[in-house]
Amino acid sequence: xxxxLRLAFASxxxxxxxxxxxxxxxxxxxxxxxxxETVRAGVRDSFAGTIRGVDxxxxxxxxxxxxxxxxxxxxGNASGSVQLRxxxxxxxxxxxxxxxxxxxxxxxxxxxxxxxxTAFYERYRFRKDGRxxxxxxxxxxxxxxxxxxxxVAERLKYTVGTPVVVTHGLRDIGTSNHEAHxxxxxxxxxxxxxxxDRSVYVTLEGIEAMHGEGEYGASGxxxxxxxxxxxxxxxxxxxxxxxxxxxVIEANKRRAxxxxxxxxxxxxxxxxxxEPPPGTPMVxxxxEPPPPAxxxxxxxxxxxxxxxxxxxxxxDHGDDQITAFFVGTKNRFEALMLQRExxxxxxxxxxxxxxxVALGELWQNIGSAEVGLRVIAMFAVLIxxxxxxxxxxxxxxxxRREMAILRxxxxxxxxxxALLVLESTLLAxxxxxxxxxxxYGGLALAQSPIEQRFGIHLALRAxxxxxxxxxxxxxxxxxxxxxxxxxxxxRTSLVDGLSPRA
Amino acid sequence: xxxxVELSKLRFAYRPGHDVIAIDALSIARGETVFLHGPSGxxxxxxxGLLAGVLRASAGQVKVLGQDxxxxxxxxxDAFRARHLGYVFQMFNLIPxxxxxxxxxxxxxxxxxxxxxxxxxxxxxxxxxVAGQLDIARYLDTPIGELSVGQQQRVxxxxxxxxxxxxxxxxxxxxxxxxxxxxxxxxxxxxxxEKANATLVFVSHDHxxxxxxxRIVELAEINTAAKVTRAPSTDGAT
Numbered sequence: 001x002x003x004x005l006r007l008a009f010a011s012x013x014x015x016x017x018x019x020x021x022x023x024x025x026x027x028x029x030x031x032x033x034x035x036x037e038t039v040r041a042g043v044r045d046s047f048a049g050t051i052r053g054v055d056x057x058x059x060x061x062x063x064x065x066x067x068x069x070x071x072x073x074x075x076g077n078a079s080g081s082v083q084l085r086x087x088x089x090x091x092x093x094x095x096x097x098x099x100x101x102x103x104x105x106x107x108x109x110x111x112x113x114x115x116x117x118t119a120f121y122e123r124y125r126f127r128k129d130g131r132x133x134x135x136x137x138x139x140x141x142x143x144x145x146x147x148x149x150x151x152v153a154e155r156l157k158y159t160v161g162t163p164v165v166v167t168h169g170l171r172d173i174g175t176s177n178h179e180a181h182x183x184x185x186x187x188x189x190x191x192x193x194x195x196x197d198r199s200v201y202v203t204l205e206g207i208e209a210m211h212g213e214g215e216y217g218a219s220g221x222x223x224x225x226x227x228x229x230x231x232x233x234x235x236x237x238x239x240x241x242x243x244x245x246x247x248v249i250e251a252n253k254r255r256a257x258x259x260x261x262x263x264x265x266x267x268x269x270x271x272x273x274x275e276p277p278p279g280t281p282m283v284x285x286x287x288e289p290p291p292p293a294x295x296x297x298x299x300x301x302x303x304x305x306x307x308x309x310x311x312x313x314x315x316d317h318g319d320d321q322i323t324a325f326f327v328g329t330k331n332r333f334e335a336l337m338l339q340r341e342x343x344x345x346x347x348x349x350x351x352x353x354x355x356x357v358a359l360g361e362l363w364q365n366i367g368s369a370e371v372g373l374r375v376i377a378m379f380a381v382l383i384x385x386x387x388x389x390x391x392x393x394x395x396x397x398x399x400r401r402e403m404a405i406l407r408x409x410x411x412x413x414x415x416x417x418a419l420l421v422l423e424s425t426l427l428a429x430x431x432x433x434x435x436x437x438x439x440y441g442g443l444a445l446a447q448s449p450i451e452q453r454f455g456i457h458l459a460l461r462a463x464x465x466x467x468x469x470x471x472x473x474x475x476x477x478x479x480x481x482x483x484x485x486x487x488x489x490x491r492t493s494l495v496d497g498l499s500p501r502a
Numbered sequence: 503x504x505x506x507v508e509l510s511k512l513r514f515a516y517r518p519g520h521d522v523i524a525i526d527a528l529s530i531a532r533g534e535t536v537f538l539h540g541p542s543g544x545x546x547x548x549x550x551g552l553l554a555g556v557l558r559a560s561a562g563q564v565k566v567l568g569q570d571x572x573x574x575x576x577x578x579x580d581a582f583r584a585r586h587l588g589y590v591f592q593m594f595n596l597i598p599x600x601x602x603x604x605x606x607x608x609x610x611x612x613x614x615x616x617x618x619x620x621x622x623x624x625x626x627x628x629x630x631x632v633a634g635q636l637d638i639a640r641y642l643d644t645p646i647g648e649l650s651v652g653q654q655q656r657v658x659x660x661x662x663x664x665x666x667x668x669x670x671x672x673x674x675x676x677x678x679x680x681x682x683x684x685x686x687x688x689x690x691x692x693x694x695x696e697k698a699n700a701t702l703v704f705v706s707h708d709h710x711x712x713x714x715x716x717r718i719v720e721l722a723e724i725n726t727a728a729k730v731t732r733a734p735s736t737d738g739a740t
Contacts, residue, residue: 011597011599408589409589409608410584410585410587411580412581413577
């Protein structure tokens, strides 16, 4: 056996170029196979990682995919809207840790405008544990502030301080511009490679303010009240109850209130009469189910001044609509139960979806892309294994004479077989090793360019079952192909192998 | 003691019905040096293949050292060849990526019985011994590619002779050598065979070498199949 090993190594070394080329061809095949698999997994993971950290997305009654597409991907329209007070009601549910409102319907130069709360920036996760962070600026707090996604900033060349006019509806043309309520960019988000990059974020109050346009703009006091109410709602939405975040929220509120309204929300053209009659929908209307008792008191209780503002807000916007809201549960396992409860809400018809599940479902639906990749991978397997076999076979064929010499000297069939199979296996093994190394090396180098260019994060991860199957296939076929020339070498007479004619 | 080689009613055909070899009887005693000659295509190399047990007779008997090849399995014939035969080819004898020393050592590395016949001699001593006889001891660590054809042929002979095989078969080993070198090579080969007490079956169509051998066999005379299929005019064409 030692002799065979030495012979195999010496022989491979003696044919450095052929050996190198054969190994290279196998390595490239393996690179292709493992590479395709890595890309496939990367695309899938990037897709699945579009939204994380949110346990439920709740929208008006409609299809699961409709809710998912309209909220997470900004594709199509929601089937309807949800009352803000419904969100506030569910917020009281013992299983709910936090809620984030999500209001759609406006756009800015083709980019969606999302009305949300400050908690959004804090709660939203993408990919594994990616948090939203800012390349510049901070979260939108006042109703004239917007935060823009990376693509928006890049495409429109916006930076902090750029004024923004929001359009009603999704198209730029023919629809009304909310010119009376101009916004100003206060923050630019870091790139996430999710639809977030293509969105513009404002506060819910911002949306109300531009749609209300002067509804409550009768006096400066009213304007202040509106902003106060906005602040308080933000506070309410993230009732994570931890005192630290509560104090942060308080600070935000104060800052928000303190920000001078440069282009005041409600300038003169007031229509006071349009204001909803006071008193009607006072705090948490009767629609609310028996409130789950042992709740940590919401932060607003702590500060009476804000409390009043809150009351005023409820009073003002009791009928406000949002498109959907995100829910975080205290315990992941309660999400299913909560989903069922929400889907059977008697007050308002809701559809609650678990993003991960819905994304999986969507992937199943648009999985034809994956099937395509799989088919390509399959062809790649076929072609590369064939190529590898040709390379191995011809390199072994060239050695028939050598085999004939060995045979004449007394090497038996087992020796010849062992020698050739060992060689081809060795080549296949080296090829696999180098191929996998190439994938990882290439990935390490190309990871960020690919991410920059295509928005697909290709993770450096351990080889999966599919990859091992590919490698095993390469190894086994490499091993088997060694048998063919061995058998031929053995069958071929010395005449063939040794006379100069051959 | 049985004859070194004994053929009887031997028939061989690559394709059924087209006999290449048809020899009724041939016996070679131990220690003989036999010059086997004949025109190209008279079946010399085929006969050597049969003697070496690489080819299997279609009919009749091939006995080497008393063993009947026709009743042995392929594996058994391989093992027998490794133990008892030395083989020198016309050209391209050596494994190019092994050193001279390693080439010579191959047979005893491959076969333990041949190794045992060194009689306690170390590998190195055995190589030096046989290389010394063939006057190539200087080249043991030279790459094969740097040797002349004559030197390569001597290395091949050394490899065939190491471990004292009973029968040495040489297939036109001198055809690539010039006349001076031929005789020199043969002298060395004879001496080594004598020392190892080996029977030499030497195939060539170079009639000038004939007088050096103890016995001459004209294949065309004993191979009845060749007469039918081959014209004698091709003699010396190679």
